Amino acid sequence: xxxxxFGNTGLQVSAIVQGCMRINRLKEKEAADFIEHAVxxxxxxxxxxxxxxxxxxxxxxGKTLRMTEIKREDIFLQSKCGIIPGVMFDFSKKHIIDSVDxxxxxxxVEYLDALLLHRPDALVEPEEVAEAFDELEQSGxxxxxGVSNQNPMQMELLKKYVKQPLVANQLQLSAAxxxxxxxxxxxxxxxxxxVNRDGSVLDYCRLHDITIQxxxxxxxxxxxxxxxxxxxxxxxxxxxxxxxxxxxMSSTTMAVAWIxxxxxxxxxxxxxxxxxxxxxxxxxxxxTLTRQEWYDIYKAAGNILP
Numbered sequence: 001x002x003x004x005x006f007g008n009t010g011l012q013v014s015a016i017v018q019g020c021m022r023i024n025r026l027k028e029k030e031a032a033d034f035i036e037h038a039v040x041x042x043x044x045x046x047x048x049x050x051x052x053x054x055x056x057x058x059x060x061x062g063k064t065l066r067m068t069e070i071k072r073e074d075i076f077l078q079s080k081c082g083i084i085p086g087v088m089f090d091f092s093k094k095h096i097i098d099s100v101d102x103x104x105x106x107x108x109v110e111y112l113d114a115l116l117l118h119r120p121d122a123l124v125e126p127e128e129v130a131e132a133f134d135e136l137e138q139s140g141x142x143x144x145x146g147v148s149n150q151n152p153m154q155m156e157l158l159k160k161y162v163k164q165p166l167v168a169n170q171l172q173l174s175a176a177x178x179x180x181x182x183x184x185x186x187x188x189x190x191x192x193x194x195v196n197r198d199g200s201v202l203d204y205c206r207l208h209d210i211t212i213q214x215x216x217x218x219x220x221x222x223x224x225x226x227x228x229x230x231x232x233x234x235x236x237x238x239x240x241x242x243x244x245x246x247x248x249m250s251s252t253t254m255a256v257a258w259i260x261x262x263x264x265x266x267x268x269x270x271x272x273x274x275x276x277x278x279x280x281x282x283x284x285x286x287x288t289l290t291r292q293e294w295y296d297i298y299k300a301a302g303n304i305l306p
Contacts, residue, residue: 001042002285004265006076007167008209009144013076015260016282017045017213019271024053024060026273032064037275039070041282047213047269048107049080049118050099055106062108072109079103080118080148080170089121096132100141114144116170120154126161133164146170146211152204169205170213170269171198175236175258175301176220176227182303189306206264214259215269218252227301228252239300243293249283254297256284261294 002015018038023031038046048058058079081099082091100115115136117129136142146168147155155166171180180202182193205212218226220233227233228240228251240251249257259268270281289297299305 017267017269019047019269021052024056032067045076058106076113078114080116082118091121091124093128093132112142115142116146116148119149130161151199168211173214174217212266236300252280253283261289
């Protein structure tokens with residue numbers, strides 16, 4: 001398993017993050033076996049959110065983790081807060097603290113290794129976020145902090161008040177959803193890809209040692225579907241298969257390897273609950289695409305070079 005530095009913490013964590021949004025679909029024994037399988041494959045980083053399954057995903061994970069021999073200190077637990085589904089976003093001090101307390105109770109642990117703010121809140125009062133982070137850090141309930149789906153100016157606003165470093169930013173990225181890469185290539189062009197939709201967030205995160213956690217690595221659009229084996233992405237699928245054949249790897253593996261090849265040292269969020277598929281995802285850590293292979297896949301996804 002490839003290890004990367006997590007933000008500026010000095011910690012080494014697995015390049016593959018196991019997302020737990022679907023763990024409530026498994027029976028308890030299945031969930032325990034899957035967690036053990038992930039750890040055996042070198043995945044030591046598990047991602048949650050207070051809203052996943054209405055809290056049931058954290059509860060099931062916590063219960064089934066205790067069914068294993070895995071020690072709490074040997075894994076990295078991250079959760080997210082701030083979304084009230086279908087209603088609003090809430091970065092108030094009370095909501096952040098209450099959300100963490102709820103996550104800790106459901107997970108059955110005393111602390112989170114990381115807490116991310118889950119999507120931007122238009123009514124954010126960064127002074128309240130700072131107070132919440134201070135209280136959570138001082139109480140030992142959260143060790144590190146970050147954000148999800150935020151652009152550079154939103155992070156700068158938080159950093160004006162929050163004293164803790166922002167160590168991670170979860171952003172959607174795949175070969176078929178690569179606007180934050182496209183805008184950096186099609187600079188100064190009158191093309192669709194030249195539109196800077198995220199404030200150069202990729203470069204910002206690299207400049208400030210913020211780990212990008214790429215979510216939905218097989219999706220396109222706004223979670224419109226999976227591009228693998230999708231006839232609408234025939235050229236991309238042929239290229240993934242072609243490059244994969246050189247390495248004896250599947251297209252799933254190559255799609256992840258494409259993200260890991262980027263020098264930003266990103267993590268990739270795996271949402272699967274299938275052990276065989278997780279194996280394919282983890283195998284991406286064993287290879288490094290050549291520069292031409294990376295660009296070939298990029299172009300096969302419909303992107304252009306100036």
